[in-house]
Amino acid sequence: MISRNTIDKVFETARVEEVIGEFVQLKKAGSNFKGLSPFSDEKSPSFMVSPVKQIWKDFSTGKGGNAVSFIMEHEHYSYPEAIKYLAKKYNIEIDETEQTDEQKAVANERESMYLVSEYARDYYHNILLNHPKGKAIGYSYFKERGFTDETIKKFELGYGLEDWDAFTQNAQNKGYDIQFLEKTGLTIVNETKQFDRFRGRVLFPIHSMSGRVLGFGGRILTNNKKVAKYLNSPESVIYHKSHILYGLYHAKQSIAKEDNCFLVEGYTDVISFSQNGVENVVASSGTALTPDQIRLVRRLTQNITILFDGDAAGIRASIRGIDLILEQGMNVKVLSFPEGDDPDSFSKRVSTDELKEYLNDNAQDFINFKVSLLMKDAQNDPVKKAGLIRDIVVSISKIPDRIQREVYIQECARIMQISENVLFSELAQMFKKEQRDASKKPAQLRPTQPVLQKTTQVEKVNELFKYEKEIIKILLLHGNKEVDFIDIIEENNIEKKEVYTNLVAQEIYLHLQDDEIEFTDELFQLVYFDVIHQLGQNKNINIDTFINHSNNDIASLVTNILMDDERYSLSQWEKREIFVKSRDAELPKMVTDTVFNLRRVLIDEKITSLVTNISTEETNDSILEEIVNYSDLKKRIFKQLNRVI
Structure with missing residues (x-):
């Protein structure tokens, strides 16, 4: 703990x-x-x-x-x-007591798989650096690839021994359960034996955005054609390949700072770029780019530059990722390396300045890139050229922003020497076809549901909840403020106004205490009790205790209330000369109205309850008298609220 x-x-x-x-x-x-x-x-x-x-x-x-x-x-x-x-x-030393066996047993599956994965990372990294075979094979391989010791440690690279179950045996000896070794894919279990998945491979730990180990990528170092050259962890509760980008953990700050993300294909591409001073780079790990991966980048920047190998076949196979990026409303550029080079090899033979200069000078707009790539095939063939133009218009159609689409249409018309009207017409036809195709799809059958009648009871419950929440909101936002309240005193049928100063929280407490009102919502009641306790102890409400409350429901409720007042800033109303009125000026009235409205709703409930108890017997006189008294009280409340009944 x-x-x-x-x-x-x-x-x-x-x-x-x-x-x-x-x-x-x-x-x-x-x-x-x-x-x-x-x-x-x-x-x-x-x-x-x-x-x-x-x-x-x-x-x-x-x-x-x-x-x-x-x-x-x-x-x-x-x-x-x-x-x-x-x-x-934040480099805070953790003071932690030893967990009991019972506490360890309640750890859920996901947490257990994280722990196993982190142990595997440390184990394989240690083998690479300290085991004789790890140093001779794995460490030597990475050094031959030009990686420094600092880089090897930064990316926590590792090596799996050739032995059938060296890792599995070691992990079990340390107390890790075989079921989690199997679920993470680190160990393969069959009817006769259990053995390590990553035997004889150099390993690349795959991290989450926060640095947690999710899985591994492994590369074999022999020329055994019967074994896959690259091997990844299988899909699991914690590892979903299509939702992960290799290197994002190390690159995220640089991506946000540079406002651009370089996208490459392999692990070593990322590592080589990073070692050469270009940190804002991630890899799709050899898989086709997915919308989930693109959204990860979009949180940090709107700009992606795709880096392709010099191999034309590889470029054509990967170019479809451009449309996915455009669909997400992002800006995409494309860059290819000289023939025979890939990001890994190119970054190793040039200096940091030369690498950055090449990336800056050779990144192309996706239209120019597609034209330069595909125009060679089209040459003087009108049919192929028309197909290329349609292909580019398809990409442009993916862009959600209308202004951007128009700019790209104009650019395409200029490059391809074709009328803008023709391209706009083609674009319009594509949109119409999409609409026709969508309309042809059978409408989903929706189960018929009974229409719920709006009952008085439901309305009252909702109204009660509304005013209880409003009181909690006032306490949290304004409870520590001192304001002037007005008390109306009636003497000899003459109303007198008396002004007095009080703490908002104290004023609400006195009102609720006089009427012995308790909150019907359990969460509101817990927050209210805590507020009153703080007032009694410190004469002040400390909001931080609610924000950092160990009860997540309370922390979430308080956060929602505190942030509600910030919602308008998302719309930037002030820039549109729409000014939100300050609540402080209306605070006394807001407090009084909320308390009286809560009383009104509770009185309505009491009257309804009394009416249901009326029978035809003579014993109803006391109930009728009570109803009259509550009705008079309700009239006085409406008078306070300036309402007419």
Whole structure:
């Protein structure tokens, strides 16, 4: 178990904008930051971070919280894992007591697989650096590839011995369960034996965006044609190849800083670029590019530059990824290397300055690239040239932004020496065809559902919830403020106004205490009790205790309430000369109205309850008298609210 002292240090030190900034490209929006949601596929930013309040809110999904909850939500970490991640980031020493066997047993499958993968990374890395065979074979291979010791350690490269089960035996001796060794794919288990998947291979650990080990890529060093040259971990609970980009963990800060991401094919391409000073590079690991991989990059930048080998066949096979990138609303450039070179070999034979200069000078717009690549085939063949033009227009049609589409159409017309009208006509036909195809699809049958009648009971429950939430909101946002309240006193049928100053939280407490009101919502009641406790102890409400509450439901509720007032800044209303009225000026009335409305709803419920108890017997006099008294009280409340009944 992690000590309370360590947890407190993490919360005190961690800056939510720094933590989230490693995963999402944040841009200044007033006193806050905004960016694209990492939890949904969106084109306009609805994700907001408040450095002042140290919280975040994703308005597209409703999720929100503090730095710890973001790591838990984004990386699927447990609470202790998120604390450890942030402690490591901020160099905080973790004070932790030994876990019991029972505590170890309750660790879920995902956590166990992470632990096994991390142990494998350390084991294979140690074999590479310290085992005689690891040094002679694996370490020598990486050195021959030109990788320095610093690079080998940075990317945690490893080597698996040729022995059938060296790793498996070692892991089991350390107490790791064979079921998790099998589920991660590190060990292959059949009816007769169990053996290591990555025997005799150099290994490339594959990290999540936060640096957690998800799986491995392995390359064999012999010329055995019966064995696959490259081998990856199989799909598992923690490893989904189509959702991962190799090198993103090391590249994410550089990608955001440079506002561009270089996309290559292989592990060694990434490592060689990184060693030569170009950090903002990731690899699709030999798989066809997927929308999920593109969205990972889009959180950090809108710009991707695809780097192809000099091999023309490889370029044609990979060029379809361009359309996927365009579909995501991103800007894409393409660059190829001289024939016979790939990113790995080219970066090794040039200096850092030469590499950066080549990347800067040779990156082409995707239209120019497609034309230069495919025009050779078209030559003087009108049919092939028309096919090339259609191919480019198909790519342009993927771009969601209309202005960008028009600019690219104009560029295509200029390069291909064809009328813009013809290209716009072709584009329009493509859109019409898509609409026709969509309309031909059979509509999905929806199950018929009974129409729910809106009952008075439902309305009252919702109304009660609304005012209870409003009281909690006022307490959290304004509870520590002192304002002037007005008390109306009636003497000899003459109303007198008496002005007095009170703390907002104290005023609400006195009202609720007078009427012995309790919240019907359990979560609201917990927050309210905590507020009153803080007032009694410190004469002040500390919002941070709610934001960093060990009860995630309370932390989430409070975060949502605190960030609701920030929502308008996403729309930049001030730039449109739409100004939001300050609530402080209306605070006394807001407090009074909310309390009286809560009373009104509760009185309505009481009257309804009494009416249902009326029978035809004479004992109803007391009930009728009580109804009259409550009705008079309701009239007085409406008078306070300036309503007419």
